[in-house]
Amino acid sequence: MSTDITEEPTGQAGDRPPGRRSFSVVGKRSRKYDWHAKLTGQAKYADDLSLPRMIYGRLLRSPHPHARLLRIDTRKAGALPGVFAILTGQDLPTKYGILPSSQDENALAIERVRYMGEPVAAVAAIDEWTAEEACRAIEVLYEPLPPVMSIDEALADETPKIHDWTRDRNIQKEVLLEFGDLEAGFAEADYIFEDEYFFEGNTHVPMENHAVVADWAANGHVTVWSSTQTPHYLHRELAKVLELPPSRIRVIVPPVGGGFGGKSEAFSHEIVAPVLSRLSGHPVKICLSREEVFYCHRGRHPVKMWIRTGVKGDGTITAMDFSSTLDGGAYGSYGIATTYYTGALNTLPYEVPRYRFRGRRVFTNKPPCGPKRGHGTVQPRFAIEAHLDRVAENLGLDPAAMRGHILVKPNTWTINHLRVTSCGLGDAIEAVIERSDWTRKHGRMRHGQGIGLACSVYLSGAGLPIYWNPMPHSGAQIKIDRGGGVTVYCGTSDIGQDSDSMLACVVAEELGVDLDAIHLVTGDTSLAPVDLGSYSSRVTFMAGNAARQAAAQLRARLMDVAAETLEVPTDRLAAAGGIIFDRQDTARQLPFDEAARLAEARFGTLGAVGSYTPPRLAGPYKGSGVGPSPAYSFTCAAAEVEVDTETGELRVRKIWVAHDLGRALNPTVCEGQIEGGVYMGWAEATIEEQVFRKGLHKQPSLLEYKIPAAQDTPDIDTVMIESDDPEGPFGAKEVGQGPLAPVIPAVTNAVYDAIGIRLTSTPITPDKILHVLEARRKRASAAV
Amino acid sequence: MKALHDLRVNGETVQVAFEPYKTLLEVLREDLNLTGTKHGCELGECGACTVLIDGEPVMSCLYLGVEAEGRDIETVEGLADRGEPSLLQHAFAETGGAQCGYCTPGFLMSATALLRRNPEPSRDEIKQALSGNLCRCTGYIKIFDAVELAARRGEGREH
Amino acid sequence: MALLAEHGTDAMLMAGGTDLLPNIKHRVATPEHVVSIRDLPELQGFEVSEHGATLGAGTRLSRLEHDPQIRRVYPALAESASLISVPQVRAVGTLGGNICLDTRCNYYNQSYEWRQAIGFCMKRDSPICRVAPGGDRCWAVASADTVPVLIALRADVEVVSGHQERVLPLEAIYQDDGLEPTTLTFGEIVQGIKIPPPHGYVTVYQKFRLRQSFDFPLVGIAVSIRSDISGIVAEARIVMTAVASYPERAEPAERLLVGAPLTEESILAAGNAVFRQAKPMDNTAGTIFHRKRMARILVERALRRIAQLPETMQRVS
Missing domain, CATH: 1.10.150.120 ([2Fe-2S]-binding domain)
Structure with missing residues (x-):
């Protein structure tokens, strides 16, 4: 054992004694919990599962972006040998949707299809080939309607309505939030700047296509294995649409091959699979093709943005007016929340004393948009940070220094009632300035080369649940067995972000055992307490605190028996590496497993539960539910670029990023999250776009929707800033989403530094760069 | 129509029946239950299904199972040596x-x-x-x- | 060959399978039978020296990429092979497969359902070309990387059919037709390539794509130049890929170069000629605007490399 451990006794989760800097598990570079399974091919993802008598399902999808569904005739398909069951929209009439306020989807379309790729029928057959043939044999009569394919078309006077209920054209939702006297703020300003931006849509592209296996058992209980980020919400939606008591439904999450937001609500295939299983009497598997995953989408909204900012000569913001219009695609999905998110976090990470936000979301005949890593905050962050770069230039200020000057302070509230606790952004900016050699480079590189910088902020979990209720957002249960094994039960879904390792780390640290002693039961709605899901970067903070709270209770029992056995007061005891010991006389030790047996003899079976409910933070206004979080992460990034002014090609040489994650529970995992986020942001900045042509997705394949490969990806320099959050588990905050956002404006600002032209839309393609360079050349020659 | 083939996978010869149009990816996953080899697109556009054939990396989604007969096929399941990872x-x-x-x-x-x-x-x-x-x-x-x-x-x- | 004769047009030949299998999965190719020629001994010839090369159609792209003789004698060919797709595809993809690569189009290389949704296209299942619906032809794009280099190297192709064998310039098997990109008739097989000695020629290949792997060319330019002792260009070949339905010779640009030394001025003139000639359509990734400009830039860069002028002339911008 290590005898150099000096630690203070810990209290309840969130009640971390000050000064604790030494850990036995936290902060160590450990292997991920399931490393062995994932590296030897043993991990069973949803499509790797096979049940006896299993058959295969497939969805028939609409070939039209917008059409009336007049008739579906499934008789021919049903007569094919090997076809077991067929479903159409009328079989599943109950509407559902992830937000209580937009229950607007049917598992299979009824009367109307609203995007090309929308499911209209489902088949179960003996094999995938037969299911595909059966889908082709289904006869559907459509009456095509004119499609609405852009924000402008959705807002045109004569636009066809996609949903009959919208009052004003295709506007799903309009929101207005105003804080402080905006006019006074602008009057107080020395300068006012105004800009417009457009953020193109893009999508998640997890390497694993969505897959589900469903088994409707003879006792009427149904088990669904699905690659989902949100087993709890899937459980709810299934209960609703299948009209079953939730107690008869069990959702199990196998290892998930990436999500990034794309698997965080119920999808058609997940709902029809159990019904096909009931009708056929066989377990049913549905694995989507890559093309179908593009139709599931729920990715980054295309957003048009307008921003007006009043500033003092030193960059201090006096007022900000921001508006956004989101292209939502055909259904609600998370879109109302996304709309609010394009406004909610704009009062961070800089002090904004007066703020107005106007947002609206429109329907179009495209696959629904939803949450992608950084949900709704990425687009406005691009706009604000590109805008501030222009502000700094016009004020004659260094953009990095100006940002440092106008930063929000720790332990303050924003004008829109967001509570800021820990904030390490100042340190992050300094780290990036120093490591990127910013001062020597910015504005000083030769034409075609440049460096740009930006900052961002993100939630450590949404402060409010999706459906409002007073229950915890995360629960955990722990039992300790007589051999010293510790089993943690928690409903979290590990999508590769390593929430499993996080749980193991937090519990091992709290109990003073090695990671090897931890066993996990996660992603199972029957075996584990609820965790709301892997979205809004909430799991470390919320499930981590719940698990720690449960572990702390068990620790107290173990310490009681250890104190008695070792004849040492409990406040002198510490635990690490499976040993409980006296900090003053480390030779006095009690092995953890022995303590567990003594504790079980004393207290009975060793089990405890913990839960986490965020503090009530929402402000007193409508729409205040989006934005509050128990803690915010902060990021600064700089990008160095090289623009080939002949070809327009943009090469990002290196990206420096510093992220305030509170504490790095496992630095290797945390760096991996940061690097992955930076990669994804850079890809959104330079190459990725989900675009449509003639009503169809133009490129629903991995060859044409271009996600960058090994040789394309820039070098990334990562710094983790530990601001030690007072409420996070061992001081930790989020790390999975925040680092994406600043990369996009950092690249944009670097392109300006390189060529002197500000690009105002994403992605920055060679085509766009050549267009602006040519336009400038023409202007210059016209001026001669 | 299915026919029997001898495939040498991870050093072991297995006899397996499959249709001639099946890709090696499908044979590995569906007929040999070697699900460690993944699929991300089935069109040769992602590399998730990479296996080694005679020592060279190949997309198993673009390789017919019948053509793998007589060659050395290596998958992720074969990398560990008697349980010890490489x-x-x-x-x-x-x-x-x-x-x-x-x-x-x-x-x-x-x-x-x-x-x-x-x-x-x-x-x-x-x-x-x-x-x-x-x-x-x-x-x-x-x-x-x-x-x-x-x-x-x-x-x-x-x- | 007998198998092919037995099954007639229901059969298709497959070497590496990296072009055909995705097309079968997309149902743009629907053969009843696939005849594997992966290991056909007649296609495995491989002789390379300063005196020329004879390469069997079964030569794998990875061999073209790595073979020390090819790299020494025909470096542009090795480079063009190394720029194809990804290592896993080059390990099985063949020279013959690249020569016979089906033309590509983003209305065509799509799933059956996608193509059905748009009403199919002229290249498969419809009389209408979705790129230019008013026209009477298919605009699918020749997308091979080795072909422009081989044509620039003045390669001949050996075509066999039954017991007949013919040798003709590689260039001659291509035609400006996205539907039927080669003039090969049913039953004819590309057996191999003969490349004349490289002596006196300098050949360069330039490829533009959005990613450094996976992607087909959005523009590719092969340039081969032979100059006399005084530096006067005696022979010039410029071949473009991915801007037309066939590997297109840039003859106006070639003519501009012959008879004068390679200078910055002549290079810019050749670039302009290529810019005027290249007429990409909107059926690949990227844009027409950008690909047209890239054609000019790539030919200029290739010529500068050959003339050993500075690699990039940064335009004043």
Whole structure:
């Protein structure tokens, strides 16, 4: 054992004694919990599962972006040998949707299809080939309607309505939030700047296509294995649409091959699979093709943005007016929340004393948009940070220094009632300035080369649940067995972000055992307490605190028996590496497993539960539910670029990023999250776009929707800033989403530094760069 | 129509019946239950299904099962030696080269072939060798680190 | 060959399978039978020296990429092979497969359902070309990387059919038709390539794509130049890929170069000629605007490399 451990006794989760800097598990570079399974091919993802008598399902999808569904005739398909069951929209009439306020989807379309790729029928057959043939044999009569394919078309006077209920054209939702006297703020300003931006849509592209296996058992209980980020919400939606008591439904999450937001609500295939299983009497598997995953989408909204900012000569913001219009695609999905998110976090990470936000979301005949890593905050962050770069230039200020000057302070509230606790952004900016050699480079590189910088902020979990209720957002249960094994039960879904390792780390640290002693039961709605899901970067903070709270209770029992056995007061005891010991006389030790047996003899079976409910933070206004979080992460990034002014090609040489994650529970995992986020942001900045042509997705394949490969990806320099959050588990905050956002404006600002032209839309393609360079050349020659 | 074939997978010959139009990917996953080999597109556009055929990385989704008869097929399940993971697998675990793990088997196969051919690759050579495998989680950095770490420890020198 | 004769047009030949299998999965190719020629001994010839090369159609792209003789004698060919797709595809993809690569189009290389949704296209299942619906032809794009280099190298192709064999310039098997990109008739097989000695020629290949792997060319330019002792260009070949339905010779640009030394001025003139000639359509990734400009830039860069002028002339911008 290590005898150099000096630690203070810990209290309840969130009640971390000050000064604790030494850990036995936290902060160590450990292997991920399931490393062995994932590296030897043993991990069973949803499509790797096979049940006896299993058959295969497939969805028939609409070939039209917008059409009336007049008739579906499934008789021919049903007569094919090997076809077991067929479903159409009328079989599943109950509407559902992830937000209580937009229950607007049917598992299979009824009367109307609203995007090309929308499911209209489902088949179960003996094999995938037969299911595909059966889908082709289904006869559907459509009456095509004119499609609405852009924000402008959705807002045109004569636009066809996609949903009959919208009052004003295709506007799903309009929101207005105003804080402080905006006019006074602008009057107080020395300068006012105004800009417009457009953020193109893009999508998640997890390497694993969505897959589900469903088994409707003879006792009427149904088990669904699905690659989902949100087993709890899937459980709810299934209960609703299948009209079953939730107690008869069990959702199990196998290892998930990436999500990034794309698997965080119920999808058609997940709902029809159990019904096909009931009708056929066989377990049913549905694995989507890559093309179908593009139709599931729920990715980054295309957003048009307008921003007006009043500033003092030193960059201090006096007022900000921001508006956004989101292209939502055909259904609600998370879109109302996304709309609010394009406004909610704009009062961070800089002090904004007066703020107005106007947002609206429109329907179009495209696959629904939803949450992608950084949900709704990425687009406005691009706009604000590109805008501030222009502000700094016009004020004659260094953009990095100006940002440092106008930063929000720790332990303050924003004008829109967001509570800021820990904030390490100042340190992050300094780290990036120093490591990127910013001062020597910015504005000083030769034409075609440049460096740009930006900052961002993100939630450590949404402060409010999706459906409002007073229950915890995360629960955990722990039992300790007589051999010293510790089993943690928690409903979290590990999508590769390593929430499993996080749980193991937090519990091992709290109990003073090695990671090897931890066993996990996660992603199972029957075996584990609820965790709301892997979205809004909430799991470390919320499930981590719940698990720690449960572990702390068990620790107290173990310490009681250890104190008695070792004849040492409990406040002198510490635990690490499976040993409980006296900090003053480390030779006095009690092995953890022995303590567990003594504790079980004393207290009975060793089990405890913990839960986490965020503090009530929402402000007193409508729409205040989006934005509050128990803690915010902060990021600064700089990008160095090289623009080939002949070809327009943009090469990002290196990206420096510093992220305030509170504490790095496992630095290797945390760096991996940061690097992955930076990669994804850079890809959104330079190459990725989900675009449509003639009503169809133009490129629903991995060859044409271009996600960058090994040789394309820039070098990334990562710094983790530990601001030690007072409420996070061992001081930790989020790390999975925040680092994406600043990369996009950092690249944009670097392109300006390189060529002197500000690009105002994403992605920055060679085509766009050549267009602006040519336009400038023409202007210059016209001026001669 | 199904026919019987002898396939040599991970050094063991297995007899298996499958249709001639099936890809090696389908045969491995569906007929041999070797689900460690993944699929991300089935069109040769992602590299998740990479296996080694006669030591060379190949997309198993673009290779017919019947054509693999008589050749040495290696999959991720064969990398560990009697349960002991290879140096490369350990290196991936240590550097964090696997996040969701879905692309990992394909990367392991491409990198294994690289290190056998070139036990001391430069980072550029690593990038080139892995340029046919897409990863969406890591930004690739920790994958490159893993291959370099495995090379330093001698992965590939046994062959 | 007998198999092919037995099954007639229901059969298709497959070497590496990396072009055909995705097309079968997309149902743009629907053969009843696939005849594997992966290991056909007649296609495995491989002789390379300063005196020329004879390469069997079964030569794998990875061999073209790595073979020391090819790299020394025909470096542009090795480079063009190394720029194809990804290592896993080059390990099984063949020279013959690249020569016979089906033309590509983003209305065509799509799933059956996608193509059905748009009403199919002229290249498969419809009389209408979706790129230019008013026209009477298919605009699918020739997308091979080795072909422009081989044509620039003045390669001949050996075509066999039954017991007949004919040798003709590689260029001659291509035609400006996205539907039927080669003039090969049913039953004819590309057996191999003969490349004349490289002596006196300098050949360069330049490829533009959005990613450094996986992607087909959005523009590719091969340039081969032979100059006399005084530096006067005696022979010039410029071949473009991915801007038309066939590997297109840039003859106006070639003519501009012959008879004068390679200078910055002549290079810019050749670039302009290529810019005027290249007429990409909107059926690949990228844009027409950009690809047209890239054609000019790539030919200029290739010529500068050959003339050993500075690699990039940064335009004043």
